[in-house]
Amino acid sequence: MGKTARAAEPFRFYTRLHLTELTGLRANSLVQFVRQLKSIPGGSIYYHTHRFLQQHQHLSPEPPNDFAYWVQEILGEAELGERLASIDIIQFSTIRNLRERIIETIEDYLAQHPEAGTRFSREGGEFHFKKAVSFILPTRYVSYDLGEFMDTLKRITTDSIYFHIFEARLRLEKKTNDFSNWIETAVGNRELALAIARLDPYVYTLEDLRRTIIHLVGKEIR
Structure with missing residues (x-):
């Protein structure tokens, strides 16, 4: 040919075209965070792992995803933040599999560092879950x-x-x-x-x- x-x-x-919607869900600790990750809409997983790419697309490589940023900067769990930031999203072809890897990463960390589950964010530092809604034209x-x-x-x-x-x-x-x-x-x-x-x-x-x-x-x- x-x-x-x-x-x-x-x-x-x-x-x-895309809109951002609040889900009304939030977390102030890793235990609550991983519990919410199991039930939030797939559009929320997508939003929080791609927001930096969409809003700061002139930066290369992209800044860390929202989950990694909150865990490291707000909860002070630098090691877990690095683990979440190092998840290679290109290796996943479904949101479901990406969700499972994020949850597995956090649960493994909690098993290794159970004291991390007792730490809470400061007032006003809760993680608020949002979701992406796209309109294809x-x-x-x-x-x-x-x-x-x-x-x-x-x-x-x-x-x-x-x-x-x-x-x-x-x-x-x-x-x-x-x-x-x-x-x-x-x-x-x-x-x-x-x-x-x-x-x-x-x-x-x-x-x-x-x-x-x-x-x-x-x-x-x-």
């Missing part, structure tokens, strides 16, 4: 081959890139990001699809991620 061959199906670019952009795809990548918003790379894979529980899925199944270029899938998007800013994907696609159509 030619590198600029017409795809079996076009790639349709979407974007997202179609854009006017449609690509029928890799050339059009690369040109469109230069024009779309970072919200669109974020949706197709992060939300589609983790929140919608697809096995890979939307770009790689289309390039492999519709274009038939497995090598390029794997090259994009192997990128760790959590160590890039969204603009750097855009440039990197454009570079990879560009090499294929020269």
Whole structure:
């Protein structure tokens, strides 16, 4: 198949709008914290592990997730904070599995340091659980081959890139990001699809991620 061959199906670019909602749940100790983690909505797990990436996407690598920050800075459990911050989110394809790893990490720490379960946050330092609510919207952009795809990548918003790379894979529980899925199944270029899938998007800013994907696609159509 030619590198600029017409795809079996076009790639349709979407974007997202997102709102943040309070869940009304909070915690002031590790024991209460892990109890809430077992029952909060999946959108809350997603929000607190991706908020820094969304709000501070110009920073690379991204700052620690909300859970790690609260445990370390408010409760003073530096070791646990480091363990939570070191969880490699790219290794998880579902929120459920990510939730289980976070809970397991905290419970293991409590088993090793039972005194940590008796410490409470100061007044006003409670962890307030929020959740992300996303609205997915179609854009006017449609690509029928890799050339059009690369040109469109230069024009779309970072919200669109974020949706197709992060939300589609983790929140919608697809096995890979939307770009790689289309390039492999519709274009038939497995090598390029794997090259994009192997990128760790959590160590890039969204603009750097855009440039990197454009570079990879560009090499294929020269």
